Amino acid sequence: MPSQLASDAEIRRALTGIARLALHARSVMVSTGAGVSAESGIPTFRDAQTGLWARYDPVMLASYQGFVLDPANVWRWYDERRQVMQQSEPNAGHLALARWEELWRGQGREFTLATQNIDGLHSRAGSQVPIELHGNIWYARPLDGQYSEAQELAQCPLPELPPRAADGRLLRPHVVWFGEMLDSLLLGRAMAAAGRADLLLVVGSSSQVYPAAALPHAALRKGGTVVEINPDETELSPHVQHSIRGRSGEILPLLLEEIETLLT
Ligand code: BJW
Numbered sequence: 156m157p158s159q160l161a162s163d164a165e166i167r168r169a170l171t172g173i174a175r176l177a178l179h180a181r182s183v184m185v186s187t188g189a190g191v192s193a194e195s196g197i198p199t200f201r202d203a204q205t206g207l208w209a210r211y212d213p214v215m216l217a218s219y220q221g222f223v224l225d226p227a228n229v230w231r232w233y234d235e236r237r238q239v240m241q242q243s244e245p246n247a248g249h250l251a252l253a254r255w256e257e258l259w260r261g262q263g264r265e266f267t268l269a270t271q272n273i274d275g276l277h278s279r280a281g282s283q284v285p286i287e288l289h290g291n292i293w294y295a296r297p298l299d300g301q302y303s304e305a306q307e308l309a310q311c312p313l314p315e316l317p318p319r320a321a322d323g324r325l326l327r328p329h330v331v332w333f334g335e336m337l338d339s340l341l342l343g344r345a346m347a348a349a350g351r352a353d354l355l356l357v358v359g360s361s362s363q364v365y366p367a368a369a370l371p372h373a374a375l376r377k378g379g380t381v382v383e384i385n386p387d388e389t390e391l392s393p394h395v396q397h398s399i400r401g402r403s404g405e406i407l408p409l410l411l412e413e414i415e416t417l418l419t
Contacts, residue, residue, distance in 0.1 A: 174413035180353035182265040190359020194404035195243040226317040245280035248403035251411040253281035267348035294329035302338045305329040349373040358384045362391035
């Protein structure tokens, strides 16, 4: 049965236990979703009131079909989100993960961070090589191009919508829309790391979107422990060993504190 925690003392106790598991783990993985950036002011997708999908039609804005119907409209939406993300800073949750990775790598331990987020905030917080499963909003590629053709598109707001490459080809955001395959190299690395993980944390994701939602199940199948950090119950909750109900910007720094205490 997953543990459901109510009081601060219970959360602290659970975090001490998770820090102990981390210390004994050969391989740690963290998989993040939109919730980890919520405290940086970036809207999530599926939160009933504030989520993007409560206000916009995902088929029109996050699919190839929607893009080809109206590229300027889709780019306008992405450019508005780019402007929000440009104003945003990594929060305490991003920073705690970057510090944890630094500590782990310093000790020659394996630490893998995979994210569904496209905002680039993990890198800005100092995470070294986050696996960006759904791409990165600060890059674009030709509509008919490969993932490997992605180029940085730093100007924000964009002067022209839709933007074009120097050779005139229509550019699309370097993200993964519904119905599209993820970059097989990145997905392969993430799935392999999940299969090796003795401890895998899923932070701030509704765990509804595949194949990212399959990562914790890969760890569970190999006997790994899965911890969820999320204020709300999700589709993953019944399957995990520990559910910590709270915001990642508050819980992750507390977990880091516990880890640092055990290391000293
Ligand atoms: C906090 C917090 C705080 C709040 N602290 N937490 C049927 C079964 C299985 C699969 C499929 C199916 N039908 C179709 C599919 C495939 C589809 C899919 O999974 N659909 C499901 C919705 C059913 N997947 C795909 O199409 C993927 N490709 C694929 O599978 O290729 C093969 C294939 C092709 C064709 C058919 C079948 C297979 C591609 C998925 C691409 C997803 N793209 C998006 C947009 C990216 C670009 C952009 O940003 O514009 O990715 S959609 C959107 O959802 C975005 C996110 O990365 C993704 C996941 O969302 P996430 O991160 O979980 O956010 P939320 O909002 O859902 O949840 C936030 C959570 O945070 C909540 O739980 C809050 O409680 C919590 N929270 N504040 C911590 N402070």
